[in-house]
Amino acid sequence: MRDISRTIPAIAVILAMVVCGIWGNPARAQDIPLPEHPRPNFERPLWINLNGPWQLGFDKEDAGLANNWSSGKTEFPLSIMVPFPWGSDLSGVEDQADIAWYKRTIRVPADWKANRVFVVVGACDWRTAGWLDGQKVGSFQGGYTPFEFELTDHVKWGQDQTLVLRVDDTPHPFKLEGKQGYGQAKGIWQTIYLEARPKVALETVHFLPDIDAGKVTVKATLSQPAPDAMRLAIQFKPEDRASGAAQTTVAKGRQEIEFDVPIKPMRLWSLEDPYLYEVKAVLSGQGAEDVVSTYFGMRKISVVNLPGTDYPYIALNNKPVYLKMSLDQAYHPEGFYTFPSDAFMRDEILRSRQIGLNGQRIHVKIGIPRKLYWADKLGMLIMADVPNSWGQPDADMRNEIEVALRGMIKRDFNHPCIFSWVPFNETWGLRTGDKGYTPETQEWVASVVRLAKRLDPTRLVEDNSPCNHDHVLTDINSWHAYLPGYEWTEHLAQVTRDTYEGSTWNYIGGRKQGREPLFNSECGNVWGYEGSTGDVDWSWDYHLMMDAFRRHPKVCGWLYTEHHDVINEWNGYWRFDRSEKFTGMEELMPGMSLRDLHSDFYVALSEELCQEVKPGSSLEVPLYVSFLTDAQAGQALTLRASLRGWDSLGRERSFGRIQRRNIPYRAWMCGAIDPLEVTMPDEPAVAVLAVQIEDRAGVVLARNFTTFAVRDGAQPRQETLTQRNRTMKVVRFAPKSFSKAEWPVKQWNVFDGLKVNGAGAGYFEYRIPWPQGLDVGDVETASFRAEISAKQLFGKDKEGAGKQEGDFMRGRGTHDPSLNPNAYPMTDETPSPSAVRIRIAGEAIATIDLPDDPADHRGILSWHAQKRDGKLNEAGSYGYLVTAQIPGPVLRKAAREGTIVIRLETDEAIAGGIAIYGEQFGRYPLDPTLAFVMK
Known part of the structure; x- marks a missing residue:
């Protein structure tokens, strides 16, 4: 079975950390994990990265405070690799308790003496307190946003000192947990560092771009009121502004500053050109300077109508954007919340871009700033979630939400990639016992939306990304749906029919829709089948779903669940270790990939992805174009169409000439x-x-x-075919017609024998009467051909297997992706090979290597055979076309015996099982076949 949860090796650089020589000195990049400054949009020049090995002691009895562990004199027995949360593989420490103490030696450089010194923690879950040489320096409660403790009063300049942190992550219903069942992010999980600042320093520097007015408004706050007149300057690169700087005077007593800077000419931040204005904010006065390197993008988030319609769309720079997004759980199998390297975070964004997506929703966790930086740098839109609690919306939970929301907006204000804040998801943590989602809680949620908009008037805010039709106050009319592919057309017709200004659909408490864009904020297929998640070929249903969305342009985009698999959700574009899954589309249409399903230019065909039609029939295939772009305006476009496929012997054929015609085009045409x-x-x-x-x-x-199963009932068991003046006698037999089978592990059939399976080492044997009237002397060549594959024994197929149990949302229950009754793991980089030895008349005529037991788009007939009853039965599975020539002596032996005995077998050396496909299941319209080419 494919194991997706533990396939990334621990990074050698991290495991080989050199402890000696880094205490008290600026850490070398090769010595520590994640050595980069954690916040590229708020970086001071004087800082020391404290990632790397720390001492760790678990406090199972919560006795550390009473035993004076805060003094720094207690030696802790373990070594943890910070900033990986304890319990993660990359931390090097197993989870042994909910409370732990961290300790390490630091040395504040003597040349920092004119400054104030802080220890800054990027994120630590959940309640953190700190001591320097036994002197308490602060405490903080919250697991997702940065905080700092000032060390200045206790610093011994240029000398070794002991920094101790106590982290309490004990469970509480009101804590913001998100989906930490997928990997509990206990303790420090983002970079921790020392930082030097002058006495009066910049607390925040926020940029509010106004592309319509050609300016950016600078809003800054100071750490304290200015003790005297000061100056704040924004230094641009010469190529960005001819003047090179913009500045204002900060009057004595002022703590908040606001001024405008003209940006002319402007270079906008866009998905195609994600340009960043990299600047330095310099606060000077009192004989000191505070220099912060930061950046911003000149871009605008708004709502406009899709041109030619009254459909509201989310707009970037006054132009509608058709959103093509994924739900990003943002987990790593060995680091949980924490990624192993900056390059890995960059690649997460690149992966989405490579398949044509333009956005991610970082789901129920607050994103890491350096990952947001790469979204800024590479051009990827982000919806930013606040984590949820699993309790009730009491005062403690409300405080946690506000702390997280304020901290997120304060930290991430300057990331142009973020276009929407999402405080809540699916009403999690918003229900009060039997009362449910009460009017009081609804009003509080609305107040959180208003708070977010006061803190940031430049972005959209979605109150609750809903699956229960319970919006209260939102800038986006979003909804969730998980359905089999064949149900999406009807579902989208209902959604678009019921969504209009003044409608109450998708709102609660009598509230009504306004002009909010209609957006699917979670969609998918795997969850739509009975029994919940399973590792299946999602690409077939996904294809149907994408076609359906593009036929409904009133919906301004979609957000697929999900970017990558996690512990027990296996519907990602990639595996948990980010290895590839294969859709097989490129073999059905050369050159096609997921990018085509994510293109601004789109053409959809029939609502069905496979239709059964009669041979020789003529039909009209509908076409729907969706050009959600203004690119290529005014140019004529050409449509080309071809029909090809495979005949009843599995041979690839062209079924007619290529059609070519011009098609109308205009920008935003649907x-x-x-x-x-x-x-x-x-x-x-x-x-x-x-x-x-x-x-x-x-x-x-x-x-x-689109595809067609061309058939008119079952094919004859025997027939004579003529092609290119050659005569071929064909004998077909059903996969289930075997006369004998021995499979000590298991043997079972699919849909009454459309496919037969044998797991382990064993055989299927068929006894075919010698064809009546066939003279062996008239046979020039003979062959056996069939569609077969390896056959894994999946969890669902094992004797006594039950359905999956556990709270999937919280990561509990089975982690076997093949246990779900719908499961058939999608083709990926990890094959499940086998081999089959073919015997005829007792003689071995061939041994065929079977690379895998695949399931993807290529299993056209397997998908077409599904019953549409909310269940899947080996959907998408298919085999390899196998042809074995039958030697003359073997053929003559069979003729003498009057029976052709065919055995397909595996033995212990090649025991990967066998699956045999029939003409109505798999990839080819082919039953196991004997073909005799006549002289």
Whole structure:
């Protein structure tokens, strides 16, 4: 079975940390994990990274305070690699208690003596207190946002001192937990560092861009009221502003500063050109300077109508953006909340860009600033969640929410990538016992939205990303839905029908919709099947879902669950270790990938992804174009269509000429165009109708396809075929018609024998009567061909297997991705190989390597065979086309015996099982077949 939870090796650099020589000195990048400054948009020049090995002692009995562990004189027995949370593999420490003490030696440089000194903690879950040489320096409660303790009064300049932190992560219903069942982020989980500042320093520097007025408003706060007149200057790079600087005087007694800086000419931050104005904020006066390196993007978030419609869309720089996003649980299998390197965080953003997404929703956890930096730098939109509690909305929980929300907005204000704040998710933590989501709590949620908008008037705020139709006050009319692919067209028709200004759909307490954009903030398919999550081929249902969304332009975008698998959610684009999953689309339509399902240019075909049609039939295939862009305006576009596939012997065939025609085009165009007229092959086949849209230069803008099962009842068991003046006699037999089978592990059939499975070492044996009237002397060549694959024994297939148990939202229950009754793990980088030895008349004629037991788009007939009853039965599974020539002596032996005995077997050396597919299941319209080419 594919194990997705423990496949990344611990990073060698981290495991080989050198402790000697880093205490009291600026740490070398090669000595510590995550050596970069943790906040690229708020960086001072004087800082020392304190990541690396710390002493750790667990306090199971909560006796450390009474035993004076805060003095720093107690030696703790363990070594933990900070900033990885304890219990994670990369921390090097197993989780042994909810309270732990950290300790290490620090040395504040003597040349910092003119400054105030702070220890800054990026994030620590949950209640943290600190001591320097036994003197308490502060405490903080909150698990997701930065805090600091001032050390100045206790610093011994240039000397070794002992810093001790006590972290209490004991459970409380009101704590903000998110989905820490996927990996509990206990203790320090973001970079901790020392920082030097002058006596009067910058507390915040926030930039409010106004692209319509060509200016940016600077809002800054000081650590204390200015003791005398001071100056605040914003220093730009020469290429950004001809003047090189903008400044204002800070009057004595002022603590808040606001002034405007013209930005002309402007270079906007956009998805195509995510330009950042990298500046220095310099506060000077009292004979000292506070210099903070930061940045901002000139961009605007608003709501506009999709041109030519009255559909409100979220807009970037006054232009609508069709949102193509993923839910990012932001977990790492060995670091939990903490990623192993800055490069890994960069690659998380690149992965989304590479498949054509333009946004992520960092889900029920507050994102790490350096990951947000890469979203800023690379051009990726972010919805930013606040974590939820699993208790009730009492005063303690409300305080936790406000601390987290204020801290998040304060820290992340300057990240242009963030376009929306999301304080709550799916009403988690908002229900009060049997009373549910009370009017009082609803009003409090509305007050949180108003608070967020006061703190940040530049972004949208979504009160609650809902699955219960319970918005109260929101800038986005979002909703969640998890459905099989075939239900999405009807669902989106209902949603768009019931959404209009003044409607109460998706709102609670009599509240009504205004002009909020209609946006799906979670969608998917795996959760839509009975029995909840399972590791399946999501790509087929996903394809149907994407086609359905593009036919409903009133919806301004979608957000797929999810970016990558986690502990027991296996519906990600990537595995938990970020290894690849394969959709197989590129084999059905050369050149097609997920990017085509995420393109601004889109063409959708039939609402069904596979239809059953009769051989030789003619039909009209509907076409719907969705051009949610103003690119290529005024240019003619060309549509090309081709029909190809596989015949009843598995041979690849072209089924007609390539069609080519011009299609109308205008920016933001969405609607049906003239259908394609297509004639099906006049023989049983699986046919793929592939279409692509090109511009004048021949650049492909969009690709898509639909498929057809061309059949008219079951194929005859024996028939004679003529092709290219050659005659072939064909004998077919059903996979379930085996006369004998021995599989000590397990043997079972799918859908009454459309596919047969044998796990482990064993065999299937078929006894086929010699074809009547066939003279072996007239046979030039003979072959056996079939579609077969390896056969893993998945958790759901084991004897006595029950359904999955546990609280999935909190990570409990089974972590076996194949135990779910719907499961059939999607094709990925980890194969499950086998081999089959083919015997005929007792003689071994071939041994065939079977690379895997795959499931993806290529299993067209397996998907078509599903019953649409809310369950899946080996959906998407398929095999490899195997052909074995039958030697003449073996054929003559079978003729003499009057029976062709075929055995497909594995033995202990190659015991990966066998699956045999029939003409209505798998990839090819092929039963196991004997083919005799006549002389």
